[in-house]
Amino acid sequence: MNQPIKDDPSGFSYECYHTTLASNSSDILSHWHPELEIIYVQKGSACYHINHTVFNSQAGDIILIQPNNVHAISQLPYEEQESDTFAIHLDHLGRSNVDKYSQRYLQPIYIHHFELTPRIQPGMPGYEALKSCLLSIFSIVREQNLYFDMLLKSKLHEFLYLVFKHRYVNRHYTDDTYQKYQKLRDLIDYIYQHAHEQLTISELAEYFGYSRTHFMAVFKQHIGRSCLKFIIQVRLNNACDLLVQTRLPVREIAQKVGFTNIANFNRQFKQAYHITPYQYRQKNSPQT
Known part of the structure; x- marks a missing residue:
């Protein structure tokens, strides 16, 4: 049987991957990136938190995560989600070009003058066309036939065309809203960098410019969990x-990531992953 001819890619950069979020896996904590992310939910459900929008996904959902949007994905009790993701920087579709096409369509998405609808579900206008186009994109990536990168790029433009055609490009962000989310991203970045230190809610509230009470309410509203729980999960992920990746003793690891009490570390770890740190190491370490 003839095998498909593979072609060397032209440097057209993208990411495409399959994700399973199960009860014993880590939540995907709040983060952001400059790429546009397109997710297709194959089966199951998870809780998505994209800026100010929160929803539980369903099989068949097409989820759009705009460049630099703060987002997180949390597991749901007794649920397992499988999804496929395609991510690409809009520069690779022409955003960095100084022309009317970029300025009319791509640049406003990137700088948040346009807001994309975060979830497109079966039955919504244009869903079947969008789904067909997206599944074609995944198929092109899997097969990588001759000149696949040319076809892939054209399909991505087709997908964006359908997003615009069916009016999934929405209201303008105000400068005030954009600045608020920029400040929130800065705060999250600070927590990632300093999670091993003894952070306090009062210090973080002062950094954010809010009272302690208002800070806790705003953080939970936009991130989907309390600030304390977010810090604990960052430490557990680390x-x-x-x-x-190391053979450091568990006690030393606990201290290194920011836990001062080994009993609390073990309790938090088992609550999050349903196994002990030692069992996690045994299960996930590369076989030698």
Whole structure:
């Protein structure tokens, strides 16, 4: 049988991957990136938090995550979600070109003068066309036939055309809203960088420019969990990396990521992953 001819890519950069979010896996904590992310939910459900929008996904959902939008994905009790994701920087579709096409369509998405509808569901206008186009994109990436990158780029433009055609490009962000989310991204970035330190809510509230009470309410509203729980999960994620990538003792890892009490670390870890740190290391460390 003839095998498909593979072609060397032209440097057209993108990411495409399959994700399973199960009860024993880590939540995808609040973060952002400059790429446009398109997700197709194959089965199951998870809780998505995209800027000010929160929803539980369903099979068949097409989820759009705009460049630099703060977003998180949390597991739901007794649920497992499988999804495929395609991510690309809009520069690779022509955003960086100084022309009317870029200024009319791509640049406003990137700088948030346009807001994309975060979830397109079965039955909504244009859904079947969008789904067909997106599944074609995943198929092109899997097969990588001759000149696949040319076809892939054209399909991505077709997908964006359908998003515009069916009016999933919405209201303008105000400068005030954009600045608020920029400040929130700065705060999250600060927590990621300093999670191993003894952070306090009062210090973070002062950094954000709010009272302690108002800060806690705003943080939970936009991130989907309390600031304290977010810090704990960042520390646990860092601990998971060290458990797999190093042979450091568990007690030392706990201290290194920001836990001062080993009993609290073990309790928080087991509550999050349903196994002990030692069991996690045994299960996930590369076999030698």
